[in-house]
Amino acid sequence: MTKKEALILLVEDNIDDVAFVRRAFQKANVTAQILPLGDGDEAIRYLIGGGPYSDREQYPLPALMLIDVKLPRKSGHDLLAWLQKQDNPMLRRIPVIILTSSRRQADIDLAYDLGANSYLVKPVALDELVDLCLSFGRYWLKWNEFPSSTNH
């Protein structure tokens, strides 16, 4: 089995932020495949392999999830709650990192209560976002150990 690029689900409704994050990962030379999904419902559809995502070869489970808090339909918190109550350990154990512009304490606390593995606030300046992606790549993709059966 050849080692593939890690797959990161980026659940983010703002296409500008998607563009910035993609660029920042590139600039930071992080080798990962980033798949953006626009809202919580879409993410759940992907995770259970529903609709267009039924082919697990083409749409494997991600190594990590980067999710925004404020999303249309199901919010980032809803998505965390959904993951937490899944029987399938492969879903339940996916590391989830919040990446949002909300610094609201209530949002932060709720995210951790719902099992978020980390909470990152999007820096405004792009070079800082590159810096964040650099640290992120080193921490999560180089040093972090993953649970079994995810695609890293």
Next chain:
Amino acid sequence: MISEETFRGLLESAPDAIVIVDQQGRILLVNSQTETVFGYNREDLLGHPLEMLIPLRFRHGHVNQRASYFASPTVRPMGSGRELYGRKKDGTEFPVEISLSPMNTSSGLVVTSVIRNVTERKRAEEALRASEAKFAGILDIAQDAVISVDDDQRIILFNQGAERIFGYKSTEVLGQNLAILLPKRLAGDHSDHVRAFGSSPEQARLMAERREIFGRRKDGSEFPAEASISKLTQANKTTFTAILRDITDRKQSEQAIKERTAKLQDALEQLEAFSYSISHDLRAPLRAVQGYSQILKEDYVQRLDETAQQYLSRLAAAVEQMDKLIQDLLEYSRLGRADVVLQRLSMQNVVQEALKQVDAQIRERGAEVSVEPEVPTVKVLGHFSTLVQVIGNLFSNAIKFVPQNRTPIVHISSEQVPAGARIKVRDNGIGVEPEHYERIFRVFERLHSSEAYPGTGIGLAIVAKAVERMGGRVGVESKVGHGSEFWIELATG
């Protein structure tokens, strides 16, 4: 047969005046109490007509009454239903009670009158009546309902307040069961409570302390009430007295306050949500503009001419200004609402942290910042991050408002004041005219164009609001062209 001596002894030891008269109304015998009560010597009385002991105005009538008594003599109290009066030797009158008993003797029918001076008793009765009238008067002017019930919960007292509150006349309810004053749904409960209270050792209790109670008016309508109840046990009979107040109005205003508080709470939450929206939604497109202009500058710099690059810089500066403005506004509104819990803070930590915030600015302008040695030893009552922001903003202004050709020199010092500690930040900047001393602490007040001195016009407003929330004062002293000294005062606890 008792002896004459024993008889005398009995007569003399009697507590009342005893006067024996013959059929002609002449006094045959008196005891010494008679002398005391009427003020005559025995010799003045014996053989004289009984009527001398009676007020003048009754004497004539008495002669006739005496005659009819002798016609059918019985043992009876005299003058039932009438007030009887005796007359002393000095002419003063006094109320009496008399009982009469006929007696046949060898010298014919005689009548023994036992006469009691009831002045004291009458006075006590009068005082009691006056006191009762006073009590009734108090009861009637009371705004509250005062209702007493007996052991069987029959109403025995119902004042005017009760009449007004319940809509019944007292004559309609006296003797009725208390249940008619209570909502039918609660009447059973209530009598259980009264019974329980009757057997408890408590003397008084506030009924509403335990639960909300309700009364029922004559028209059947219910009203919320607050009542206290007391019990009085006399001769094995217990009287319960309730003092009850209709609290409809109070309940209504409580309800109104509750509703208004809920509305305010709602408005506050909306404001909170609004602030959040501003922070998230308003800043998102701003960040996009900022990001793309940065990308253009970084990734496409070779393909842009100098003018385009200049425009990009202006674009970035405008966006940054707007972002700062939004952040400052959010911070200002947050300060107005957030809970500020005061703690004892070391100024050393505060100043250190504040210096970190303005580190970039210090380096950019090559500013010299000095801290007076005693400042780090000062302890003040404040909220850490809020105070750090206050000092940070003062540092930032002190560096910013210095002409470009001058090296900013900032000095922070402290002194003791009656209110606690005064922290002073002095600069060598452009200064502030005295007429602007107050204006500069208001939101959006700027004295200079943002080209000359960039800023949002909110920095000092945040300082003033923050210091106010920490219970302190803020002010400035300045000399135009030479510099300013901004100060804050906080309690030292």
